[in-house]
Amino acid sequence: MASIEMRNIVKQYGDGFPAVNDVSLDIADGEFMILVGPSGCGKSTLLRMIVGLEDITSGDMVIGGKRVNDLAPRDRNLSMVFQNYALYPHMTVYENIAFPLRLSKTPDDEIRRRVTEASDVLELKDHLERKPANLSGGQRQRVAMGRAIVRQAEAFLFDEPLSNLDAKLRGQMRTEISRLQRRLGITTVYVTHDQTEAMTLGDRVCVLRKGKIQQVASPRELYEQPVNLFVAGFIGSPPMNFLPAAPEGNRLNTPFGTIELDERRAAKVAGHELLLVGIRPEYFEDASLVDEAKRPLGSIFRARVDVTEWLGDSQYAYIPYEAPEAIRNQLRDLSRELDAEELRTQAIVSIDATSRIREGREAEFWLDSRKVHVFDPQSGDNLTRDAEAGARLTQMAEEDRVEQVGEAQAGGHTVTGGGGGGASRAGAA
């Protein structure tokens, strides 16, 4: 177990293209760090530099207090789960898991003990003699994890490990990885482009864009206090809505009426002519369903609904709006960069599932103006970010982590006992 420190890491390819550009990141011992970003942002390259499969052009990679830039992968004592698992097809599951131990010349009975232990944790006991070709996708994934946890590595590295699984299995494995990481308390770096994984797994999330770090923070801080347009647009599903706005004193004039800002935020946005307001879908509501007490905290506007999507537990309405050409182009560029293709300027609003708002009709909506963010369209910076509130959120997440690790490790014995019981019951059945 070790911390990982990156100082001004740069990766330049032969043609001079910087895939990773001046990245500095500290990952604490036992922390679960997520590297996330759209495709081509350099997250996988960064991970491969940690493990030693890519050369580092410049900067320092320090693992456990030791500079490892020039060490071969095998001397770094890290374990990695590859996106396509990279199991050895000519070996049985047992031999696959035992492979790292065999290479380190571990005695046979020790190997047997550790492989059995790992296969118990991952419920692979019944499959030890099978070949990877005969396993399902989820089982192969677990074998790859078994190979990673079987030896006492300094850190786990995951390269989009769940992207080849179907949605249901992905959910299961996600919780499995999270539990395993807490229990083993091992530093983990996890690359993904899936923001659900980023939000649910990470203690902290590092958002990358074109090889540069945008923001490193707890999932909550990323969601509530994004540092710029990119992070705001990337985190959250459905994504944050960006509306053009013209400030006028304490108010912002938007296509959805005027939004009242408090003193602090009004002061920060003063002096700009054209702004972008970022409003998350859930800050909207069907006006007829809003509490009388809450009503004055937001503003009310009328708009024509284009499409509604009813999902049972929630409902989304799509409201088209007009935006100046410059803003439209910018939003299109942003959505393209986020691997999405936004064809029209429309807001996605989340309304109560019981709402009777119908497609093609005008309806009244309520907008919670307390949590909106205001962005500078030129630089993309979030003008109303409350850094202190953000830091508080990340601090809280850190405290949670310490507590959870302690709990998981103290409770780990009972979990092991329970797991063993479960396995033997399965064996009996």
Place this chain on the structure above:
Amino acid sequence: MSTRKKVFWWIGGAVIVLYALFPIAWIISISLKAPSDIANGQFTPTDVSWVNYSTILTGSASDLFLPSLRNSFGICLIATAISCLLAMFAAYAIARLDFPGKRLILSTALGVAIFPVISIVTPLFNVWRQIGLYDTWPGLILPYLSLTLPISIWTMSAFFREIPWEMEQAAQVDGATTWQAFRKVIVPLAAPGVFTTAIIAFFIAWNDFVYGIVLTSTEAARPVPAALGLFSGASQFEDPTGAIAAAAVIVTIPVVVLVLLFQRRIVAGLTNGAVKG
């Protein structure tokens, strides 16, 4: 497939099989004809006779045939083994590493493979006599390597390219040296490729005639194809046709056995299950 298409494929297939197997059937038939029966004017022998086989295995031609059979086996097996081993390392480097001159190596290999043997065999004959390689096993193994190595490198590098990079990277992360990753992961995965290459290389060496006839003079190193050309009839008025046919049949047998033996090894798809499926 429609019925018409099926019929077409069946007829087409049958024609090709007939075309390919007819000469073999013919040579088997000739090998079973007694010398007086060879000109009987029909496809099948009047009486099945094993006299040709006894001539080459125990009779007058056995002094010529049996040692050459031994030579052929020994020389071809050694040449195949060496060329497979060398080609394995070369192909691995070509498939995995980026080094200057990679294309040069591949195109040179191709150039060597298509270079006409007949144009170098005379100078080689002179050189071999000077340095004492004439009429020895190494004297044939070396030229055979020039025939088998290029094709081995080409086929094997194609197989190595098929193996996902991640296999090896995973092994390295797991604590393997480059050599260990090669030996424990890449070589077992490339086994079908190695077998395929070995068979091709063996056939090329086994079928060679020009080197065999020029670079040997006695039974110390003469391979079978060369020996066949030196058969003579029982008298100068008699053709050794029957004996040659019998020897040709016997020479074909190892080839058939080899293919049948390794057929299962050659099946592709060993990498199934390595990555997501």
